Amino acid sequence: MSSTTSGPRQIPAVVRGAAADSAVAARPARGVSLALTLGLLLACALVLALAWQLRELRQERRGLVERVNDPYVGMYVPKVALTALDGGAVVLGEPRADYQLLYFFSTTCPHCLASLPMVKAIAAQAPAASKGRAEMIGVASASAADAGAYARAHALAFPIVANSEVRTAMLFRAHSVPLLLVIGADGRVRYARMGVIDEAADLRAALAALDEPKRPGGGAARVANKESP
Numbered sequence: 001m002s003s004t005t006s007g008p009r010q011i012p013a014v015v016r017g018a019a020a021d022s023a024v025a026a027r028p029a030r031g032v033s034l035a036l037t038l039g040l041l042l043a044c045a046l047v048l049a050l051a052w053q054l055r056e057l058r059q060e061r062r063g064l065v066e067r068v069n070d071p072y073v074g075m076y077v078p079k080v081a082l083t084a085l086d087g088g089a090v091v092l093g094e095p096r097a098d099y100q101l102l103y104f105f106s107t108t109c110p111h112c113l114a115s116l117p118m119v120k121a122i123a124a125q126a127p128a129a130s131k132g133r134a135e136m137i138g139v140a141s142a143s144a145a146d147a148g149a150y151a152r153a154h155a156l157a158f159p160i161v162a163n164s165e166v167r168t169a170m171l172f173r174a175h176s177v178p179l180l181l182v183i184g185a186d187g188r189v190r191y192a193r194m195g196v197i198d199e200a201a202d203l204r205a206a207l208a209a210l211d212e213p214k215r216p217g218g219g220a221a222r223v224a225n226k227e228s229p
Contacts, residue, residue, distance in 0.1 A: 071173040071192040077183055078171045084159040085148050090137055092161070092172070095185055099134035099210050101126060102181045103158075104174040107142040107150040112178045115197040116154055119180070122197075122206050123158050130210035139163050141177065182209040 077093040084090050092102060103119055105112040126134045136158040140147035147162040163169060172181065180202075182191035191209035193202055 069173065069175065070194060071179070071181060071189055073189055073192065075173075075189045075192075076187055077181070077189060079187070080168055080171065082161045082163065082168075084137070084161050085144060085151065086159060088159060090159055090161060092137065092139065092168075093183060093187055095183060096135050097130075097133040098185045099126075099130050099190070100183045101134060101136040101206070102139055102172065102179075102183065103136065104139045104169065104172065104177050104179040104181075105141070106177050107140060107146045109177050111196045115178045118197045118199070118202055119178070120154075120156070121203055122180070123156075125203070125207055126210060129207040134210050135159075137161060139169070139174070141169065180206060182206060 079094045080092040082090055082092060092100075094100070101122065103123075105115075123136045126136055138151070138156060138158055138160040140150065140160055140162050141164070142150070142162055143164065144162040147160055150156075151160045169175070172179075176194055178195070178197055180191075180193045180197055181189055184190045191206055193206065
């Protein structure tokens with residue numbers, strides 16, 4: 001009867017060699033996986049960076065386009081001499097005192113009609129807000145007859161100018177109406193609002209521009225492009 005001797009079992013050399021080869025092969029595989037993960041993370045970071053840069057470029061382009069086309073705070077305006085419907089002489093862009101409010105509108109514009117209550121409130125409160133140093137002038141893109149009828153129908157208490165010259169409107173960048181500009185004694189825009197003027201914030205902003213230190217310019221005007229049909 002043979003006896004069995006207990007003790008550590010010897011792993012065959014062939015098995016040991018196979019296990020070693022497997023371990024050696026696993027190390028490069030893990031290295032490749034880590035490299036791929038890092039590469040994907042880097043690619044995602046680059047995509048996000050490019051997307052952010054593209055967004056910034058689009059915003060800059062939009063700002064440049066608005067700067068070229070729309071009125072903005074600090075912009076100089078020309079002086080244009082015209083005659084109001086009541087026969088009085090007015091000079092757009094040249095305040096008689098410290099401030100001039102120019103309201104560009106059309107007699108057929110629904111947005112202008114919707115803006116009338118707030119525009120009339122601004123006209124009524126401007127003298128007190130400016131301590132008597134502001135004037136308001138309406139600039140109608142219409143014939144004198146139509147502008148006069150419109151002013152009477154809506155009880156507009158400020159001088160109205162009938163302007164049929166597109167060039168004059170474009171000098172003030174009034175390519176869309178309604179447009180309200182507050183101009184200082186230096187001939188620069190202090191406030192601009194393009195689009196429907198029907199919020200209390202519009203009233204406050206316009207009146208605040210009548211009681212501020214002169215601005216060095218360059219700030220962007222709050223503009224909402226809502227063209228009339």
